[in-house]
Amino acid sequence: MGASIRRGLALLRFTPESLPKFVASNVRCTSCHQNDGTKATSAPLTGAHARFPKYMPRSGKVISLADRVNYCVTRSLSGVALPADSREMNDILAYLAFISRDVPVGRKTAAVDGLLPMKDTLVGDTLRGRTLFTATCVICHQADGSGKSPIPALWGPRSYSIGASMARQERAASFISHNMPQSAPGSLTPQNAFDLAAYINSHSRPDSPGKEHDWSAGGAPRDVPYATTGHSAFNPPPHLLPRPTTHKTDGDR
């Protein structure tokens, strides 16, 4: 069990290096789920094992924790879903169960799961965002947003896909406002964070096939950047890019 938990943690930290057949992006699980998934302001995974199976409005059904991990693999990492019975998936689940120990099933551990909500009256401005990005973020994430491993890409072919929560302005603003710049988290105003989120999400990124079926019963949040039932795309980027190519070969599953 200990070996499986440790392998799971290694997969969260070194995702593209460890899973080249499944992930070709320059983003790892801990790029967003910081401090090995335990940081309260960056979508904590602590207790996740006790929160699933869970109804997910985006998919309109009850999903398992393995399904939820694969949503992040296919959308946040622009990758290929891990087989539910693979050793890699079992190791990730073992680690998530480990950081969920003593969390009772069905009891809320925090007011919200995921990223903390921001004031939804704020709207980002891409021009102000660009100025702030140049002054504060380029030093680590590069002017073309491509990052430099282990610093993740914020847009382009090796970043998160259009179907990721981070591609929504308010979700990205929450992450940025609480966690970035990495060297001085909390130094930006909420408006700064929306401006930066608007700038980052105005760039092209990998497509997420099937995204139009999200929220099929309606009720998509305002800032979803693609059209779904009863919702028109919010500030969509100019182009969507092909999915990054993984090293999957014929005969591999």
Ligand code: HEC
């Ligand atoms: C680009 C950012 C990003 C990356 C990379 C990412 N995630 Fe996530 N993940 C999120 C966000 C954001 C949420 C919460 C959704 C929200 O708040 O709307 C989430 C939610 C989850 C949840 C559900 C937590 C709960 O209790 O509801 C799990 C489990 C999860 N991620 C696992 C993973 C794993 C494992 C990886 C790597 C294989 C990964 N994520 C990579 C952004 C990311």
Ligand code: HEC
């Ligand atoms: C000192 C280097 C540094 C600076 C400066 C910095 N970041 Fe980051 N950023 C990181 C690292 C490293 C991560 C991955 C998190 C981790 O490993 O803990 C990250 C992760 C992110 C992510 C989530 C992962 C992804 O690919 O989407 C976003 C969004 C982000 N940064 C935006 C910004 C913005 C906006 C700024 C400027 C306000 C900024 N960062 C400044 C180092 C930096």
